[in-house]
Amino acid sequence: MESLNRFGAKILLVAANPLSSQPEIVAFLSSLGIEVRARRDETASEYEKEIELAAASQPDLIIDDGAELHVAYASNISGRNSRAKRTCFGGTDETTSGTIRLRALDRRRLLTYPVIAVNEAPTKHIFDNKYGTGQSTIDGLIRSTGLLLAGKVVVVVGFGWVGSGVAARAKGMGSRVIVTEVNPIRALEAHLEGFEVMRMIDAACIGEVFLTCTGQTGVITSSDIAKMRDGAILANVGHFEREIDVRSLFRVADRVSEVRAGIAEFEIKSQSGRSRKSIFLLNQGRVVNLASAEGHPPEIMQLSFANQLLSLHYLASRKHKSKKGVAKRVELVMPVPREIDEMVSRFALKAFGLKIDSLRKDQMKYSDSYH
Amino acid sequence: MESLNRFGAKILLVAANPLSSQPEIVAFLSSLGIEVRARRDETASEYEKEIELAAASQPDLIIDDGAELHVAYASNISGRNSRAKRTCFGGTDETTSGTIRLRALDRRRLLTYPVIAVNEAPTKHIFDNKYGTGQSTIDGLIRSTGLLLAGKVVVVVGFGWVGSGVAARAKGMGSRVIVTEVNPIRALEAHLEGFEVMRMIDAACIGEVFLTCTGQTGVITSSDIAKMRDGAILANVGHFEREIDVRSLFRVADRVSEVRAGIAEFEIKSQSGRSRKSIFLLNQGRVVNLASAEGHPPEIMQLSFANQLLSLHYLASRKHKSKKGVAKRVELVMPVPREIDEMVSRFALKAFGLKIDSLRKDQMKYSDSYH
Amino acid sequence: MESLNRFGAKILLVAANPLSSQPEIVAFLSSLGIEVRARRDETASEYEKEIELAAASQPDLIIDDGAELHVAYASNISGRNSRAKRTCFGGTDETTSGTIRLRALDRRRLLTYPVIAVNEAPTKHIFDNKYGTGQSTIDGLIRSTGLLLAGKVVVVVGFGWVGSGVAARAKGMGSRVIVTEVNPIRALEAHLEGFEVMRMIDAACIGEVFLTCTGQTGVITSSDIAKMRDGAILANVGHFEREIDVRSLFRVADRVSEVRAGIAEFEIKSQSGRSRKSIFLLNQGRVVNLASAEGHPPEIMQLSFANQLLSLHYLASRKHKSKKGVAKRVELVMPVPREIDEMVSRFALKAFGLKIDSLRKDQMKYSDSYH
């Protein structure tokens, strides 16, 4: 990794909580001359200010988690009359939602450097999104509520890598799992995996715990909340506090109180005014596995960071190549090079003490033949 | 589908057993004027002769399963001095191994028409390869051997779509499942899914049932067989009889007998000559879910056939377009168009009686925004 | 086992299908001088005649499966004016329902000899009822219907040993499993195991496959059938054809036809007469794992038979002791002696190649101490 230094690059890393809880990783990055900006328990406004400062600090490379810094940097240099210098020549991002935002930025020609979408590397999304978030969501849920998961009706909103991991672990803890989806292929997969698949409005009537895993906005709406049972628990595993319509919760509740650390009770009167129910929201709708628990297990973060760092290194090594003119418009958001992904997975197998087979020459030849 | 007829196309369908066991599908295809060639219980030589005749019959479109007919057709027209007319203008294939062979054919410029690799459609490989083969392999195994799967050590060779489905179902029946792989990313996934991952030579020593799911050649070799326990059972779920080295089984056995329909016992003396063991091979190493059971459940075959037929229709509708000259070399093996895949999955959801959500306009806009 | 012969006992064995499919076990029993009466594919009337003949043949010991022969023998000797000689001095039975019937017989003082309820031995009911029937039910269901179990709504009626095994395996094949129960403790257990628990009448509305596992009569009634969806499949895993109210199916159907071997379609008009639905019954409501498949795997039957034979041997060795007068009324239906159960389980562990720990002396002492 030392070669990152050879370029004298000033790398800015803005990351959500998991990093900050793992000081040894921060120390390692700092030892490479990477400026790391990450704090646990920031308020929303501190977080925003921090992002703006980072964007304005003329970074050479950006590692990000949710594309917050990429977006701020783009705004900074693209604003009318902006005199900000275009210093950044490459970056990475490690989430599904970050990748979606970066593609949108690129479609509008606001992205000025290549970004490797680390999330799309199998060693990232399978392991981090599926197995990492799967476990840490269960952990966050039990820590904050203390409830027995066996027998509970758990509604998993979204069956992407995160949702499928959360659904599998909830099932593994004995819950009855319901899945809602907008993608018909994923819905079919959830169905054949043995989960109940239905529309959100139908799930709203029977769920006891709702876990949003979509990266979308407003996937639990006020009409869903109106249908919910007394005592329903809402938690977000996806992206920021947008997935659950928290504002409408505040609007319909006539009393809100914190009943246990990180658990807000919203007392809601029925329309007729004759009955009341309580809806519980975990961590103000912020990501439950980071807020209530300690984020991902270290085994998982190591895979993701290896991907991030090797990708940065790849970009840094190709700095000048990537500046060459290309006749045809090329997408700037790109996948992790396959050789990096394989390198990371072989490193992980070794760390787990596992040995696997290799293709023999006759097998490679067979793969390449048509007989 | 009637439009297939408008082209007056002569479509040849050569398929392995599952089709022939489902006469209503054959009848449907025939009603469209599609010539179907499929028989159950052919001998290997009858099968080969059948393929050759089909290849020589000047088909317009070819639906295939394993690329046998595509390869035969290509040989037919490309042979030196061949006078065979190039009639075929498109085709499909529905297996992993067929796709591999077609790509090899294309790399050698022997493929003369576009082929849609139906296997790569999620509605095909997730449902057919994973859930379909998962169930039918368990079915084939129980029917032919009658053994209790609970507690058995089952070695699944290969953890692609087929292998992961077979592993999940064996676990669901109470087996202890071991996975062998050559791909480090899949190996990691199997590990995190809770399966034991090891080299074949190590698995050989402890397995009781071996299921090959690779599409490769020689994945169970004579050295593996030498390590196996007395009573080990070998079955192939992948491609033809190449996965298990059946020839070497015959070579090392000093007695071979059929102990039950479809089960051959190979009695093998140890090198020292002092001990003996028996290895059981199911169906001569031919695909166990077709040979011992009845192939896939109809729900699954419907998805695969819908993909095949809609893909053929797509090719037929674009017949003249696809003939237009293209400056750049284009790969002739192509994926199922996304709109077909979605159409098939929505049709399947409806058939299963499932309703799912749709993205609202504000959500689509959110996906497209970078804020 | 040879000592059974020393008593010159004439043992009658009447057994349902599984035995008859395992000729080597019949041969072993015959070699001991045990007269085995078992045939596959008997008609109901042949079966009844066979039972009557056996009951009248002056057996010394009776091995039974469902208590049919015990009941027939008791009727034979207890009938007014009966001159039948009381020859039998002991017996066994291996089912839950047989045990229930024997206890009822004993309460009425109609049982004249001790019977060991083999079903109550853990090595019998855990392994045979749970794991054996679990697998063979899945096997029978797939063989007869060919349907994909993944995603199917499977209603398991009764959550005893049989029902919990069937529910676990259906879940393992990817089904969504609903449990109905009358016992509140078992219902709670099913709930915490992650299954949906509801009343039969509610399950009737949503189930696609119904599997009765109760040993009771009329657990699927005409009112349940009236609620069922078009295409619902009914199969019995419990006791005889009493569990599903087959008679009422015939009464409400205006057409009955056999659509595939062992599958009867009942076409039923709705009350308004405007819509129709089809209900499918497997094997006329007879036990699906015996009728459609081949009964239990041999590993399981060996455990059950070992229990049966060792229990018979135990009774034979105590023949004279058990005749001694006892002041107090003793229950004649008795559990398998613990030493037999342990012997069977250690034998099974050895057969499976498993080694386990033993208590050390200090641990035995600790178990016996109160400090």
Place this chain on the structure above:
Amino acid sequence: MESLNRFGAKILLVAANPLSSQPEIVAFLSSLGIEVRARRDETASEYEKEIELAAASQPDLIIDDGAELHVAYASNISGRNSRAKRTCFGGTDETTSGTIRLRALDRRRLLTYPVIAVNEAPTKHIFDNKYGTGQSTIDGLIRSTGLLLAGKVVVVVGFGWVGSGVAARAKGMGSRVIVTEVNPIRALEAHLEGFEVMRMIDAACIGEVFLTCTGQTGVITSSDIAKMRDGAILANVGHFEREIDVRSLFRVADRVSEVRAGIAEFEIKSQSGRSRKSIFLLNQGRVVNLASAEGHPPEIMQLSFANQLLSLHYLASRKHKSKKGVAKRVELVMPVPREIDEMVSRFALKAFGLKIDSLRKDQMKYSDSYH
């Protein structure tokens, strides 16, 4: 429950941690006039002193968890020259190990009052031991170590109610689970459930996490520890710190340090002196689900407490009856009366919002008939 007061009983409740973390239950008991003695985070010597004081305080009824107070009370009144008054006329205990100790006390004629073994009620041991401890052990393990459970080799020592629950949940989190047992029937059950079964000494070589669930002493010994891999983690889920031989850990380690709250690292040199390894012990070998997490979920504790209180009430109502002379020696450790168990389970079903079926009259009659 008010009737407990009618007897003016002074009930002493000594309980381990779970109670103390649930102040509302303590408050409820106090409101009934029950003196509750429970504190979190006592030292071992404070705990012992507390027990002695309680034993000497002339209780009328004793609720216990592990039989500590029952044993102390018995010592108090039975000691030679003891002038302690025999005040206690009944008690309960809610653990497996407590029941074992009480039986040992009774065999020595040192128990002077009836004790209801609450642990033997299905509503206690199935729900508390299996599902409650299953979840809270996973919770305690993740909280204290932060490790990813997916892919880990977890050795569960003992496959009783606790062990089977822990094994199921570890499997549900993606671990590879190995079971060790001394009871051949349970070992067979673990095997058929799909777990690997082996001797402790063999498991020691491959395990990464060891969870003791036996209620026995010394189930992980110094010879097992000698075989373990570098980095192995030991945690106790059973009874006190006796299960893991902690003393020998201290003896063989040449350095012990606390690496994270509740995790002690024992650095051990190999016999040759050439290599070193670290073994990690959680919470000094004290019960991990209480020490690292917050004990059982409240849904589970409610079932256990309902059983305890209803049993106490039962004893209090029969106070005078139980003092009547009985000719024959009767065992003083008795099961929870079946009607209490049913009442608790029906109450729990209602709390979970579940409705179940009831036997109809014709079904009750059928159960009682032999035809």
